Amino acid sequence: MKHGRYPFIIGFLIVPVAIYGTFVIAAYVQAFQLSFTNWRGFSPDVSYIGFDNFTKLFQDSTFWKAIQHHILLLIFLPLLTIVLALFFAFLLNVGGGSKGGRTRGVWGSKFYRVVFFFPQLLALALVAVIFSRVYSSDDSGLINGLLNQVGAGPVLFLADKNLALWSILAVLVWQAVGFYVVLFSAGMGSIPTEIYEAAALDGATRGTLFFKVTLPLLWNTLQVAWVYLGIAAFDAFALVNVMSVDRGGPDGATTVLGLEIYRNAFDYAQFGYASAMGVVLFFLTITFAALTLRVTRRDAIEL
Amino acid sequence: MTYTKTDGPAASYTGSRHASTATQRDKKEIKLFSGFAHIALAVWGLLVIAPLIWVILASFKSNTEIFTQAPFSLPSKISFETYQTAWTEAHVGRYFLNSVFVVAISTAGTMLFGSMAAYVLARYKFVGNRFIYYLFVSGLAFPVFLALVPLFLILQNLGLLNTYTGLILVYIAYSLPFTVFFMTAFFKTLPNQIAEAAIVDGASHTRLFFQVMLPMAKSGLVSITIFNIVGQWNQYLLPVAIMQGAGAQEKWVLTQGIANISVSAGYQANWAALFAALTLSILPMIIVYAFFQRQIQSGLTAGATK
Numbered sequence: 001m002k003h004g005r006y007p008f009i010i011g012f013l014i015v016p017v018a019i020y021g022t023f024v025i026a027a028y029v030q031a032f033q034l035s036f037t038n039w040r041g042f043s044p045d046v047s048y049i050g051f052d053n054f055t056k057l058f059q060d061s062t063f064w065k066a067i068q069h070h071i072l073l074l075i076f077l078p079l080l081t082i083v084l085a086l087f088f089a090f091l092l093n094v095g096g097g098s099k100g101g102r103t104r105g106v107w108g109s110k111f112y113r114v115v116f117f118f119p120q121l122l123a124l125a126l127v128a129v130i131f132s133r134v135y136s137s138d139d140s141g142l143i144n145g146l147l148n149q150v151g152a153g154p155v156l157f158l159a160d161k162n163l164a165l166w167s168i169l170a171v172l173v174w175q176a177v178g179f180y181v182v183l184f185s186a187g188m189g190s191i192p193t194e195i196y197e198a199a200a201l202d203g204a205t206r207g208t209l210f211f212k213v214t215l216p217l218l219w220n221t222l223q224v225a226w227v228y229l230g231i232a233a234f235d236a237f238a239l240v241n242v243m244s245v246d247r248g249g250p251d252g253a254t255t256v257l258g259l260e261i262y263r264n265a266f267d268y269a270q271f272g273y274a275s276a277m278g279v280v281l282f283f284l285t286i287t288f289a290a291l292t293l294r295v296t297r298r299d300a301i302e303l
Numbered sequence: 304m305t306y307t308k309t310d311g312p313a314a315s316y317t318g319s320r321h322a323s324t325a326t327q328r329d330k331k332e333i334k335l336f337s338g339f340a341h342i343a344l345a346v347w348g349l350l351v352i353a354p355l356i357w358v359i360l361a362s363f364k365s366n367t368e369i370f371t372q373a374p375f376s377l378p379s380k381i382s383f384e385t386y387q388t389a390w391t392e393a394h395v396g397r398y399f400l401n402s403v404f405v406v407a408i409s410t411a412g413t414m415l416f417g418s419m420a421a422y423v424l425a426r427y428k429f430v431g432n433r434f435i436y437y438l439f440v441s442g443l444a445f446p447v448f449l450a451l452v453p454l455f456l457i458l459q460n461l462g463l464l465n466t467y468t469g470l471i472l473v474y475i476a477y478s479l480p481f482t483v484f485f486m487t488a489f490f491k492t493l494p495n496q497i498a499e500a501a502i503v504d505g506a507s508h509t510r511l512f513f514q515v516m517l518p519m520a521k522s523g524l525v526s527i528t529i530f531n532i533v534g535q536w537n538q539y540l541l542p543v544a545i546m547q548g549a550g551a552q553e554k555w556v557l558t559q560g561i562a563n564i565s566v567s568a569g570y571q572a573n574w575a576a577l578f579a580a581l582t583l584s585i586l587p588m589i590i591v592y593a594f595f596q597r598q599i600q601s602g603l604t605a606g607a608t609k
Contacts, residue, residue: 123537
């Protein structure tokens with residue numbers, strides 16, 4: 001038994017650890033290192049400039065614009081997605097009313113779940129291409145084509161500074177809702193029907209059932225959902241890169257950190273500066289996740 | 304997976320129908336609520352499906368029709384010309400096959416290396432076990448954007464920029480944290496007796512893994528394979544960072560290719576061909592989803608329910 005144990009362990013770990021170490025760990029370590037340099041990619045000598053990149057970053061108006069956009073997404077993406085998904089999941093699971101004290105899902109709930117979930121399977125880049133056509137400002141767009149039929153419009157979804165980011169947010173919500181409907185449905189399905197029956201016998205209305213029974217029992221799932229959606233709010237790169245006017249426009253109205261990192265790295269060869277942005281993004285994400293878990297912590301209700 | 308239980312309440316209802324004690328007023332209220340539920344659900348269902356149907360309809364229209372006809376009007380004639388343009392001239396065919404090739408190898412690699420590492424970390428005690436485990440899992444906390452510049456440089460130094468090998472290795476590397484995290488938890492739940500019996504019978508550690516433990520971990524492997532296939536198929540940031548510059552275009556994957564057609568389309572764009580390209584990339588997903596929707600749903604939500 002003991003024989004050949006260590007060669008076996010090493011044999012099984014060496015390739016995965018080598019791949020992971022080279023492309024993930026080394027990359028992250030180097031990113032922190034690069035963020036303190038002014039390296040532009042080609043010059044052989046790299047000089048360390050301390051926190052200069054960060055000082056420059058905090059004076060960069062584009063950076064602050066991106067932060068504002070992340071804050072907006074951070075509030076509304078989880079809020080809208082979770083409210084819609086909870087609403088639909090509740091309708092799917094107990095919308096059929098209760099008979100003899102038993103709650104049940106609406107007719108066809110399985111079909112709805114299948115349809116709602118589908119966008120989750122599509123790449124965000126693909127969804128972005130679809131919706132940049134849906135939002136098209138002329139009659140070839142889905143929405144403006146319909147508006148034209150009734151003599152209204154056109155609405156400049158992506159070209160209007162005040163509308164562009166909201167239009168992109170709507171697409172993120174469109175794609176995400178189905179996933180959370182399935183997730184919440186699973187959570188609701190594991191709540192024993194006896195609890196609903198007991199509550200219904202006590203004369204609880206559907207509203208009471210939802211707020212006093214379903215919601216507290218789903219708390220852990222909601223927490224996970226909030227963290228996931230928050231992390232998605234720090235990304236949004238694919239949508240902004242593909243959909244927005246002038247990449248991040250109009251006039252910087254939709255730009256996000258991911259896009260600024262990409263542009264600084266690959267369009268302007270500002271490797272040090274881009275890495276500094278990456279470091280800030282990392283600290284923002286990790287702070288957000290830790291804060292969320294801390295603030296929303298509650299004792300789990302064991303069934 | 305917990306979610307298979309969701310039909311529980313609905314199924315149990317039939318049995319209790321005759322035991323119904325609902326009064327007339329309750330019934331009316333239930334009907335009203337149920338009617339409202341159906342309207343709300345149908346509206347969202349429509350919002351999800353409408354853009355996809357619109358894309359498919361538009362793929363058969365001419366450019367003029369797209370601009371002058373109502374969005375959901377039927378095309379005047381069914382011709383697959385636009386599809387031919389999309390497949391050959393816009394290279395959608397090539398991008399599609401590139402994606403299939405890259406994802407097939409990288410998912411297989413991810414699953415092999417990921418479950419090998421997870422197995423050893425889950426079931427063998429050795430110095431550094433915890434350290435390596437947390438090294439893998441910590442990868443979940445970092446945004447890929449942070450690694451973007453160094454990743455580019457590392458690949459450049461290794462001469463792997465703009466190569467399938469580079470892209471595949473990077474896909475594997477960035478899929479390992481979650482795969483290792485998930486599979487380690489899974490291998491820990493497997494019973495010991497069978498493994499011990501196999502060892503008594505003289506099986507080597509390697510044989511034990513491939514012939515006994517892997518088959519026992521099948522349900523976990525299926526979930527996480529689906530998770531990785533979908534994740535890698537839909538990846539956009541990594542390919543646009545790695546496959547760029549001169550000569551890269553013929554190695555592009557589907558997400559990158561389609562996004563580029565859209566972005567670079569400009570004024571004289573052939574929108575019909577773009578819609579055909581979109582349809583070509585959506586349809587396979589619909590077909591696969593139609594057959595495996597249960598497995599896909601549980602595979603993709605696996606991460607959130609663990």
